[in-house]
Amino acid sequence: GLKKKEVNVLCLGLDNSGKTTIINQLKPSNAHAQDIVPTIGFNIEKFKTSSLSFTVFDMSGQGRYRNLWEHYYKEGQAIIFVIDSGDKLRMVVAKEELDTLLNHPDIKHRRIPILFFANKMDLRDALSAVKVSQLLCLENIKDKPWHICASDAVKGEGLQEGVDWLQDQIR
Numbered sequence: 001g002l003k004k005k006e007v008n009v010l011c012l013g014l015d016n017s018g019k020t021t022i023i024n025q026l027k028p029s030n031a032h033a034q035d036i037v038p039t040i041g042f043n044i045e046k047f048k049t050s051s052l053s054f055t056v057f058d059m060s061g062q063g064r065y066r067n068l069w070e071h072y073y074k075e076g077q078a079i080i081f082v083i084d085s086g087d088k089l090r091m092v093v094a095k096e097e098l099d100t101l102l103n104h105p106d107i108k109h110r111r112i113p114i115l116f117f118a119n120k121m122d123l124r125d126a127l128s129a130v131k132v133s134q135l136l137c138l139e140n141i142k143d144k145p146w147h148i149c150a151s152d153a154v155k156g157e158g159l160q161e162g163v164d165w166l167q168d169q170i171r
């Protein structure tokens with residue numbers, strides 16, 4: 001049959017936002033990890049959609065590893081940026097990291113699609129995707145296609161909508 005188009009995706013966002021949990025849910029069920037631990041450095045994972053074969057750079061969000069992100073920007077053809085919707089205290093840190101990403105020379109002038117997950121929507125005090133999008137000033141992103149989905153990565157909710165959008169941006 002036809003070979004699926006290969007796409008490199010960078011999965012970015014603060015530590016504990018749920019990046020690895022999201023990527024784990026997108027993998028085929030026989031490849032699901034049993035328990036998920038904080039990522040050290042980064043891991044490379046793969047998942048497929050109907051038309052694409054994604055290679056994901058699942059980066060650690062811990063402060064001491066965030067300087068690794070930029071080394072992979074050139075290779076990335078799409079970005080998944082994950083936010084912990086319940087972590088109001090660090091929303092400003094998430095915004096700083098997003099702004100640094102958007103202003104990086106390897107990202108700034110590219111029409112690279114960015115999929116945001118407002119994750120942990122199951123938490124009682126989680127902010128809505130609209131509120132997260134306001135706090136991160138996503139409306140200011142004019143030169144790149146972007147989309148935000150509320151998600152619960154533990155239950156796997158909201159992920160498919162996001163990945164469908166991403167696939168449409170790349171085809």
Ligand code: GTP
Pocket residue numbers: 013014015016017018019020021022036037038039040059060061062082119120121122123151152153154155
């Ligand atoms: P780093 O690798 O350290 O950057 O973190 P990460 O962004 O990969 O987070 P990870 O996937 O390891 O998840 C961190 C914790 O949040 C784990 O205990 C997950 O089970 C939990 N978690 C992830 N997604 C959700 C969610 O949607 N809801 C809730 N309640 N917990 C979640």
Ligand code: MG
Pocket residue numbers: 019020021037038039058059060061
């Ligand atoms: Mg991780």
